[in-house]
Amino acid sequence: MLPKKLARYALPALIAFSLASCSSVPWPFGGDDEGGGERLNLAVPEEEQNEETIWDLFGDQDNPNVTLEVNKYIWNASLEILDFLPVETLDPFSGVIVTGWGSPPGSTKSYKATVYVQDPALDARSLRLALLTQTGPADPDTVRQIEDAILTRARQLRIRDKNL
Numbered sequence: 644m645l646p647k648k649l650a651r652y653a654l655p656a657l658i659a660f661s662l663a664s665c666s667s668v669p670w671p672f673g674g675d676d677e678g679g680g681e682r683l684n685l686a687v688p689e690e691e692q693n694e695e696t697i698w699d700l701f702g703d704q705d706n707p708n709v710t711l712e713v714n715k716y717i718w719n720a721s722l723e724i725l726d727f728l729p730v731e732t733l734d735p736f737s738g739v740i741v742t743g744w745g746s747p748p749g750s751t752k753s754y755k756a757t758v759y760v761q762d763p764a765l766d767a768r769s770l771r772l773a774l775l776t777q778t779g780p781a782d783p784d785t786v787r788q789i790e791d792a793i794l795t796r797a798r799q800l801r802i803r804d805k806n807l
Contacts, residue, residue, distance in 0.1 A: 712763040713738035716804075717770050720796035721758045724789065728756055744777075753777050756789075765797055 713735060721740055722730075728742035738760035744753045755775045762769035772790050774781035 713760040714763050714765050714769050714797070716765055716797035716800045717760045717793065719800055720793045721760065721770075724793045724796055725756055725758070728754065754781065758793075765801060767794060770794060 718735065718738070718740075725740075725742060727747050728745040730740065731743045732739065732741040734740075740756075740758040740760075742756045744755050746753050753776065757773040759771035759773075760769060761771060767790070770790055770793060772786055772793070774786045774789065
């Protein structure tokens with residue numbers, strides 16, 4: 644019984660190895676290359692080398708095209724100036740603050756705001772404010788005044804930090 648099983652597996656393997664030695668395809672696993680043929684390239688292709696793995700999460704490889712940075716002074720000033728509005732969503736990694744409906748002190752008009760802090764610079768270009776009223780978008784002058792108040796407070800916070 645054993646010789647029959649041995650013949651069943653050993654014979655095809657012997658035939659495969661003997662045919663492989665007659666082939667013009669080079670042996671890829673080392674040894675002499677007497678046939679003058681080229682060796683097979685077993686290197687990982689470049690497009691597969693750049694694939695991400697689970698272990699990439701633990702490395703310190705921040706991609707500047709993916710990593711977003713926000714200005715902490717504009718972020719904190721936005722929260723202080725708009726403190727009369729209830730905060731619904733905060734995402735400090737992408738720089739988004741979304742508030743609910745609320746009224747400023749001494750007013751009956753309700754507002755809802757979305758703040759985008761888009762850059763690490765303490766600059767007016769870093770701040771985008773979308774302000775809504777119950778009837779639609781807020782007056783552009785009101786938006787500009789709130790943006791100015793946020794930027795003024797951000798500068799004050801920065802000056803306070805520099806004096807420490």
